[in-house]
Amino acid sequence: MSSNHDYVIRAIRRDDWPLVKQLRLEALRDPLADLAFLESYEEAAVKADAFWQDRAEGSGEGSAAARQFVAEAPDGSWAGSVTVLIEEAGTKDWAGTPVERRQGHVVGVYVRPEHRGNGLIKALFDAGVAWAWQRGAQRVRLLVHEKNTRAQGAYRKAGFAPSGVTVPFVKDEEQDELEFVLGRPS
Template identity: 30%
Template sequence: MEITRLGAGDEDRYRELRLRALADAPQAFASTLEREQAFTPDVWTSRLTNDRSINLLAVEDGTPLGMTSALLEDPATAHVLGMWVAPEARGRGVGDRLIETVAAWAREHRARHLVLWVTEINRPARALYEKSGFVPTGERQPLPSDESLMEMKLTREVGGRSLLADRTPFPDDLDERLSRQFTFLVEIDRLKAVMRQSPLAAADRRENDAEHSWHLAMMVAVLAEHSDEPIDVGHTIQLVLVHDLVEIYAGDTPLYGDGSDQREREVAAAEELFPLLPGDQAGRIRALWDEFEERRTREARFAKAMDRLQPLLLNWMARGGTWQTPGVTADDVRARKAVIGDASAALWKAGRHLIDEGEHRGWSRRS
């Protein structure tokens, strides 16, 4: 995918995609299809040649995937306008790339923040913007093109996602290395707010990612003796503690959900989160995450086995839990959990027995 800047000579391409966007999602724009269909050529040219604006197009193999524009409202603020992603390209990170390109342009012009308006009913767009670091300002107004709808104003610091530590900055005279380490440690507090699908055994709610990671660490300590190969327990615990940190920015991807864009989202999150640490530690933590993802070592294979075994135990305690996800059968559960056997024949034998018994008791759908 490429992000290209449109300019003089691109009027026809810009007009065609802009009108397509207005026809596809009229509730997302302050303008209307009828209004812009009547624009004369000079209007389109003026939009593409304004030196205080940028117009971007996302393209893959010559096919337009999405577009956005931005305008410098004042020296400190860039206004994001006309964000749109083609229906067939949604969920592939197109919007993220467009926003980050706008942010880079705004930084070059010394703007300090981005602002935009989004209709309150446009939940997918709101989710995209919030994931990219935008937060509500509290301002609301009727959508100019349809006053029956309300839109809300969001803002984001251009320097990147607003960090938790920015709310109460550390003293300027704090040791720089410690300041970066503290900033990272505060930021990963977000992991406690990322909810998973697995139900807790001890309370009537779902677990969060931090609870999941702690549970995996304890499982490694307790179950390491069942690994088919000897493992370094301390190293394996580090793997399970790090493996879900990227979900702070990428969000949880349910095991039985659509994970088609999971890798792209999580790599982008890793490239944003880990560099908060000093360079040497950022590289080491990233290497742990990569090792877990690639399962290239015996420790990583055992860590992955724990990641699949832990929710199996919670679903057993819930008498089904996520095994009852619509469309999921007992064979689907077995297929997703079979990775346990890559690290431990004994644990996979026990896990398969629980799945079989759960199917027998009606806690999952028969295949």
């Protein structure tokens, strides 16, 4: 297992779209994907290349509204990824909830199993959070399924804490997602 210092953390580029697609499809095959992602592998696998190209362009270098960060392993493969969306005060988020302050929203968190447990997720979060602070975010948040305790532990290690806010899980409204937040340092 490599240390997190062996990885290059960087924003994706527009021409990275085939790797964006490959990593996302792999993430959707993870045993906990049904708790971690809103779409299924089957839904994502049928999307045209133009979708993935737009996704890479919309969250790559130069985008002000979203940024996807990847960890490149020493062999050049992608070990993991996080995406941060900027949510503006006075708008509504993806669930229709009013956004009270400018904030970053972390989505699409995934680290390949063979790269887990070495601090890589924190390095990815550090890059995404730094980008959100540079864009004037007052806090950074994420949502995690109430039963996804492995992810909750990783998010706590990265400095996030439960806010007390719960959101009905889109796929099953009898279950909740928990909001975790990270406040802007003073």
